Amino acid sequence: MSGSTLGHPTSPGASPGVSRRAFIAGTGSVLGAAALAGRAPAARAHAVPAPAPIADGARVPALVIGTGYGGAVAALRLAEAGVDVHMLEMGMAWDVPGPDGKVFCNTREPDHRSYWLRTRTKAPVNYFIGLPLDRDIPRYTGILDAEEFGGITVYQGRGVGGGSLVNGGMAVTPRREDFGAVLPSVNPGEMYDVYYPRANAALGVGTVDPDWFESAACYQYTRVGRRHARRSGLPFVFVPDVYDWEYMEREAAGTATKSALAGEILYGNNHGKKSLQQTYLARARATGRVTVSALHRVASVAPASGGRYTVVVEQLDTGGGVTAVKSVTADRVFFAAGSVGTSKLLVKLKATGVLPLLNDEVGRDWGENGNVMCGRANHLWDPTGALQSAIPCGGIDNRASGRAFAEVAPLPTGIETFASFYLSITGNPHRARFSWNPVAGRVELDWQTAWKQPSIDMARSIFDRINAKEGTVYRSDLFGAYKIWGDHLTYHPLGGAVLNRATDGHGRLTAYPGLYVIDGALIPGNTTVNPFVTITALAERNIEKIIATDL
Numbered sequence: 153m154s155g156s157t158l159g160h161p162t163s164p165g166a167s168p169g170v171s172r173r174a175f176i177a178g179t180g181s182v183l184g185a186a187a188l189a190g191r192a193p194a195a196r197a198h199a200v201p202a203p204a205p206i207a208d209g210a211r212v213p214a215l216v217i218g219t220g221y222g223g224a225v226a227a228l229r230l231a232e233a234g235v236d237v238h239m240l241e242m243g244m245a246w247d248v249p250g251p252d253g254k255v256f257c258n259t260r261e262p263d264h265r266s267y268w269l270r271t272r273t274k275a276p277v278n279y280f281i282g283l284p285l286d287r288d289i290p291r292y293t294g295i296l297d298a299e300e301f302g303g304i305t306v307y308q309g310r311g312v313g314g315g316s317l318v319n320g321g322m323a324v325t326p327r328r329e330d331f332g333a334v335l336p337s338v339n340p341g342e343m344y345d346v347y348y349p350r351a352n353a354a355l356g357v358g359t360v361d362p363d364w365f366e367s368a369a370c371y372q373y374t375r376v377g378r379r380h381a382r383r384s385g386l387p388f389v390f391v392p393d394v395y396d397w398e399y400m401e402r403e404a405a406g407t408a409t410k411s412a413l414a415g416e417i418l419y420g421n422n423h424g425k426k427s428l429q430q431t432y433l434a435r436a437r438a439t440g441r442v443t444v445s446a447l448h449r450v451a452s453v454a455p456a457s458g459g460r461y462t463v464v465v466e467q468l469d470t471g472g473g474v475t476a477v478k479s480v481t482a483d484r485v486f487f488a489a490g491s492v493g494t495s496k497l498l499v500k501l502k503a504t505g506v507l508p509l510l511n512d513e514v515g516r517d518w519g520e521n522g523n524v525m526c527g528r529a530n531h532l533w534d535p536t537g538a539l540q541s542a543i544p545c546g547g548i549d550n551r552a553s554g555r556a557f558a559e560v561a562p563l564p565t566g567i568e569t570f571a572s573f574y575l576s577i578t579g580n581p582h583r584a585r586f587s588w589n590p591v592a593g594r595v596e597l598d599w600q601t602a603w604k605q606p607s608i609d610m611a612r613s614i615f616d617r618i619n620a621k622e623g624t625v626y627r628s629d630l631f632g633a634y635k636i637w638g639d640h641l642t643y644h645p646l647g648g649a650v651l652n653r654a655t656d657g658h659g660r661l662t663a664y665p666g667l668y669v670i671d672g673a674l675i676p677g678n679t680t681v682n683p684f685v686t687i688t689a690l691a692e693r694n695i696e697k698i699i700a701t702d703l
C-alpha cells in the first residue's frame with residue numbers, strides 16, 4: 153500500500169513536472185509563503201506559479217462542475233482520451249498550510265477552516281453529557297458544509313476533492329444480491345467484473361491487518377463493538393477503507409505524525425488518508441490536460457450557439473463574497489456537484505426556463521441512505537479506550553434480517569467515554585423531492601424528520617438486541633438533552649437526477665446533447681452501504697461509454 157500523505161505533489165502516477173499548485177488555480181491560500189518554512193512539499197509547490205483561474209470569455213472542450221468522486225473520474229478519463237478539461241470547484245484548494253502549519257484543523261479544535269460559511273460549528277454529535285459542544289468560529293469557506301433543509305441537515309465536503317476530504321474513507325462495495333435495488337437499470341455483471349474492481353484499485357482501497365487490529369489500542373472500541381455484536385448473534389465484518397493502513401500502524405508505533413490517531417477526520421486528515429487529491433486527481437493532474445479553478449461556483453448552464461453551453465461562474469473570496477462573475481463556453485458540461493449540488497442546479501435551471509426541456513424526473517428520488525446515529529452506554533468494566541482511531545474499520549451487518557448495516561464508529565474525544573457509537577445505514581424507503589421556490593429564490597427539499605422512523609426501527613434491530621443481551625442502555629446525551637437518535641442528518645445524500653429516469657442509461661441529459669450527470673445524483677437514494685465506491689464505479693462505467701460514443 154502506498155505511503156502517500158497529504159501535501160505530497162508526487163503521488164503515485166503523478167508527473168513530477170506538474171505540481172498541484174500548477175494544476176489548481178485560485179487556491180485561496182490560507183497563509184502566506186512565510187508560514188510554509190519547514191514543510192517541503194507545500195514550499196516546493198509554491199516554486200511553480202499557479203495558473204490563472206479560468207478567464208471570463210474562455211472556451212473549453214469539457215467543463216466539469218465539482219471535484220468529488222464523479223468529477224474526478226470524468227476529468228481523469230476524459231484527459232486520458234485526449235480531451236482538455238477544466239474543473240470548477242466552489243470550495244478551496246486545500247493545498248496550503250494554515251497558521252498552525254497544517255492544512256486541515258482538528259476535529260477537537262474546529263477553527264475557521266472547519267465549516268462552510270458558518271459563524272458557529274454544527275457538529276454531527278453536538279452534545280456530550282447533555283452539554284452543547286458547538287462553538288463560535290469566523291465565517292470562512294471551510295471544508296464541511298452542514299447544509300440545512302426543512303427536515304434534515306445534509307453534510308457535504310467543500311473543496312478540491314469534494315466529500316473525499318471529510319469522509320471516513322470507508323470504501324464498501326454493496327453485496328451483489330442487493331445491487332438490483334441500488335441501480336436497477338445497470339447490468340451487475342459489468343459492475344462487479346469491471347467497474348467496481350477498477351474503482352477500488354484507483355481509490356487505493358485496503359483493509360486493516362487483522363493481526364495488528366487485535367492488539368491495537370486505538371481499535372479497542374471496535375473490538376468491544378465486535379464482542380457485543382457476536383454475543384448477540386450479529387455478524388461483525390471488517391470494512392475496507394482508503395486510509396493508508398501502514399501509515400496508521402506507524403502512527404501507533406510513534407514513528408509517523410499522528411492523523412487518524414490524533415482525531416483528524418471530519419475537517420480533513422493531514423496525513424494517511426488517500427483522498428481524491430492523492431488518487432484520481434493526482435493522476436488527472438499528471439496528464440497535463442486538467443486544470444482546476446477553486447473558489448469558483450457555477451450559477452448557470454444555458455444553451456449557446458453551435459451546440460455549446462454558456463456557463464456562468466461566480467468567483468468567491470474566503471468570506472463567501474462574489475468577487476467576479478465570469479461567462480465561459482463549453483462544448484460539454486459534466487454535472488458533478490454532488491447529489492445536492494447537481495440537483496439544485498438542474499431544478500433551478502429547469503424551473504427558471506434556462507433548461508426547460510429537462511424532464512420531470514429532475515429533482516426526484518432523493519434519499520439519505522437511511523443514515524441514523526446512536527450511542528450505547530457500556531458498563532464501567534467495558535471501556536472503549538481514550539485513544540480511538542478516527543478511521544472506522546468494522547461494522548455490524550444485519551442487512552439480511554433487519555435492513556441495517558452499522559459502522560462501529562469512533563468517538564475520538566481523547567478521553568474514556570464508556571460509549572459505543574454507531575452510524576447505521578438502513579433501507580429507509582422514503583424519498584424526497586427538490587423543487588424551486590420562486591418567492592424565496594431557492595431550491596427546497598421536502599424531506600420530513602419523521603421519515604427517519606423506519607431507519608430508527610431498522611437500527612433497533614441491532615441495538616435493542618445488543619442492549620438486551622449486555623444489560624446496557626442507549627446514550628441520550630449525544631444529540632441533545634435526552635435525545636437518543638441522531639435522526640436529523642445525513643452524510644450520504646443520493647439521487648435527484650436518477651439514472652435512466654432524469655438521464656438516459658449513462659447519465660446523458662438527452663434533451664441537451666453534451667450535458668451529463670456523473671455523480672451521486674444518479675443513484676436513487678440508497679446504496680445499502682457507504683456510497684462512494686458505487687458513485688466512483690458508476691462514473692467509471694458511464695464515462696467509458698460516453699467517451700466511446702459521444703466524443
Ligand code: FAE
Pocket residue numbers: 217218219220221222223240241242243307308309310311312313314315316318319320321322323324418448449450451488489490491493494497643644645670671672673682683684685687
Ligand atoms: P461530492 O464528493 O460531494 O463532490 C461534489 C463537489 O462539487 C464538492 O466539492 C462541492 O463543493 C462541489 N460543488 C457543489 N456545487 C457546486 C457548484 N455550484 N459549483 C462548483 N462546485 C460545486 O460528490 N461515503 C463513503 O462511501 N464512505 C464514508 O466513510 C463516508 N463518510 C462520510 C463522512 C462525512 C462527514 C460526509 C460528509 C460524507 C461521507 N461519505 C462517505 C459520503 C461521500 O463522501 C459522498 O457520497 C461522496 O463524496 C459524493 O460524491 P459525489 O461525486 O457525488
